[in-house]
Amino acid sequence: MTDPGFFEIVGSTRAIKRLTSAPVPLELIRKVLDAGTKAPSGVNTQPWEFLVVRDVDTKKWVQERYLSFAKERFGHVTKSLDTPHARVLRAVMHLAEHLHEAPVLVFVCGHRDWPAVVPIEQRVGKAPPPYGSIYPCVQNILLACRAVGLGASLTTIHHMFEEELAMHLGTPDDISLVALLPIGFPQGRFGPVTRKPARDLTHFDRWGRRGRAGERSACSARPTLSGVCIDPVTENTEKAQ
Numbered sequence: 001m002t003d004p005g006f007f008e009i010v011g012s013t014r015a016i017k018r019l020t021s022a023p024v025p026l027e028l029i030r031k032v033l034d035a036g037t038k039a040p041s042g043v044n045t046q047p048w049e050f051l052v053v054r055d056v057d058t059k060k061w062v063q064e065r066y067l068s069f070a071k072e073r074f075g076h077v078t079k080s081l082d083t084p085h086a087r088v089l090r091a092v093m094h095l096a097e098h099l100h101e102a103p104v105l106v107f108v109c110g111h112r113d114w115p116a117v118v119p120i121e122q123r124v125g126k127a128p129p130p131y132g133s134i135y136p137c138v139q140n141i142l143l144a145c146r147a148v149g150l151g152a153s154l155t156t157i158h159h160m161f162e163e164e165l166a167m168h169l170g171t172p173d174d175i176s177l178v179a180l181l182p183i184g185f186p187q188g189r190f191g192p193v194t195r196k197p198a199r200d201l202t203h204f205d206r207w208g209r210r211g212r213a214g215e216r217s218a219c220s221a222r223p224t225l226s227g228v229c230i231d232p233v234t235e236n237t238e239k240a241q
């Protein structure tokens with residue numbers, strides 16, 4: 001089997017929320033975390049660290065709290081509702097119910113630090129984690145998981161009990177548990193992902209200039225605020241539907 005190329009990986013890296021319990025070799029986890037560390041970060045500070053949880057009791061402790069907050073937030077979605085949004089939320093709940101069965105839970109952690117835009121006198125309490133630097137690392141890990149055949153998804157529900165979690169895991173005050181990635185071999189297939197095409201989201205030179213005639217499927221789907229699409233070549237305008 002040939003390795004999938006970059007664009008196939010990007011186009012098929014879905015959030016895999018149904019995992020088998022087959023053990024994941026530690027070398028594979030090291031490999032995907034190494035890919036995470038290749039990400040860019042502000043001034044190359046590399047403000048990430050990883051907490052890899054494989055202990056059964058710790059996973060169960062996390063899962064019980066994760067599930068109770070997930071139920072509070074998303075538990076109202078009925079089983080019979082068949083919309084894309086309801087399907088996503090059912091997958092969220094499935095993961096919450098089975099989180100402890102994932103062979104590995106990886107917390108991608110960030111060193112808290114005040115962004116330069118926050119004036120010194122306003123720096124009160126805990127500094128936020130450097131999200132802008134941590135998420136590229138997270139995305140590299142997700143792509144690397146896909147490349148080696150592992151399923152993973154980005155989750156954040158643990159933020160609803162982060163203080164208790166930090167105490168349980170022994171993380172110091174200057175560390176934030178930014179993302180929780182349950183990782184294992186997928187039950188189903190990878191991708192393709194369902195996303196709006198860039199063509200429908202792209203403006204040229206000035207907001208509202210969508211592109212050449214024939215490339216303007218966005219006009220009816222996503223009209224500009226003024227409800228007008230402008231062809232940058234002919235300067236013709238077209239009233240959006």
Ligand SMILES: Cc1cc2nc3c(=O)[nH]c(=O)nc-3n(C[C@H](O)[C@H](O)[C@H](O)COP(=O)(O)O)c2cc1C
Pocket residue numbers: 013014015016017088091092093095153154155156157158193194
């Ligand atoms: C910032 C962020 C937070 C997310 N938090 C959660 C979460 O707490 N629980 C969860 O199951 N999925 C979470 N997701 C995953 C999304 O549900 C998933 O990326 C989205 O539905 C697209 O899924 P797909 O790639 O399978 O199409 C999160 C994704 C992002 C980008």
